[in-house]
Amino acid sequence: MAQQQQISLPAKLINGGVAGIVGVTCVFPIDLAKTRLQNQRSGQQIYKNMMDCLIKTVRSDGYFGMYRGAAVNLTLVTPEKAIKLAANDFFRHQLSKDGKLTVFKEMLAGCCAGMCQVTVTTPMEMLKIQMQDAGRITAQQRVMPSVVTTLKMGGTSAVLCRSYNTNPAPQVMRLSATQITRELLKTKGFLGLYKGLGATLMRDIPFSVIYFPLFAHLHQLGKPSPEESVPFYWSFMSGCLAGCVAAVAVSPCDVVKTRLQSLKKGANEETYNGIVDCVRKILKKEGPGAFLKGASCRALVIAPLFGIAQVIYFVGVGEILLGYTPHSIYSS
Template sequence: MSGSKTNAPPPQQFNLLPKIINGGIAGIIGVSVVFPLDLVKTRLQNQTVGPNGERQYKNMLDCFKQTYKAEGYFGMYRGSAVNIILITPEKAIKLAANDLFRYHLALPDGSLPIVRQMAAGGMAGACQIVITTPMELLKIQMQDAGRVAAQAKAEGRKFERITAMQLTRQLLKERGIFGLYKGVTATAARDVSFSIVYFPLFATLSDLGPREKPTDPPPFWWSFLSGCAAGSTAALSVNPMDVVKTRMQTITKGSNERQYTSIVDCVTKTMMQEGPTAFFKGGACRMIVIAPLFGIAQSIYYIGLAENYLGIK
């Protein structure tokens, strides 16, 4: 990833293909490592407090225990197939687009003011929602199915699970292609704001890394730590919108759980019935998910597998 240094002119040319490949590989590795944490985050965000203050999950550890007990090890990876398939183009677009926009927004002397860094990140975030929205929609249904099933079982009701392919066909049949873009506005608001925070912060932290020469890139481990720090900070800052997005994209609700017609409706009902702390549900878990996800992805992207091992320049 290019930083905001002023002592190096922009490269003479920008080859997008290897960066897309690097981003795809980075996404697959990153999401495979942190997926169980992401599943727990989704279930914590979706659970609502009962009239007497009852909760299905007490905390992150309790959610892990209940999920593992009810669904086993592979239950922790429910919905991962969809995520891994779609994370390749999603991360490829996000990381490569940011570099592309940074390249074109750089000033003649090679510098990139913070406002331009934020613009590049925001545009990269906007580009990715074409893939992110259907990916998140399908993933959330698969991840949350165990929570709804457990609730139904406790109440003596039957709950039939469906696969990601069955859900896709159902949505396409009932709503057309736009059925896969339920919650797109909330997804865009989260992803654009996340990228506006993440990419400039990562570039700033990356530039602070130790180097033998001023023009050298920072070491691998510094890129990892920079990705972790920037990712966790950005994740917490946009967590309220992530809660709204998750709730709006959840199609199958548990008993007595609310449906929402818009972002404003979701924010209003959540604030009135659960208070402001509800917008930070799963916040710690999301930070734990995003930090290693972006640390790993940024490091893999930084290594440049396409250039170094695949011979693509």
């Protein structure tokens, strides 16, 4: 019973919120590159890789262009990460028997956490993706052919030259998350904010099922003895490794989710009618390799993000602020 009193849900919510804000601030530029790389279609390669994307973004939009969409992410990541991490802790605690969990129950706790978080994750990523991808659309417009000169002879015509728009790239439309939200509510209603919900569930539930049990076991390996605490660096490394594995494992689902949630398409880009249609069209036109677009970027985003999150949990910022004794469910 004493252990149960040490588990404070409000403290865990604070821990998750703080972890989310710190983590997003550190890795958001890589997340922006991931979104733009995932939305690229075959034959329309604006960016070669993550570094090329970031360099071109800085050149066209300045340093803060890498943080396009960060405001909405920072605003909503607090409840999103708080729900995800606190829900997992809560379900692990409820499912544990004498402080022990079977692997199945660990996976079940992760599954429940993933289901809870999508209430915030879906609208957050819906808005974030529109803002992150605006620069890619603008860059694509710059390299589209603008004038085609043809020579007509009899009933046939031949292309003599094709000129390209060499003017400075059009300015990215500075739409705010509030404007996008209003437009979605006006045109599609409240459910418009939850476009791609199925794909988000398809990504986040398996992620949590993989991540949380893997982290728990990696974290336990760093415990010097039953009486001693796991070192800070081990918590960070465990979070990074577990996050990296889970992120790469569900990367195909993340590609599908990103495509479905991108409202504004570039020239000649496909539209999709649901998950199955999206998967079928990507396979047909871009091949299986397209499902791993941005996988390395996603791993680079998720690994430090969850490494930081677990260190925040280890420190127990929420417990300190509320006057409780810091306690992690993983230490039992």
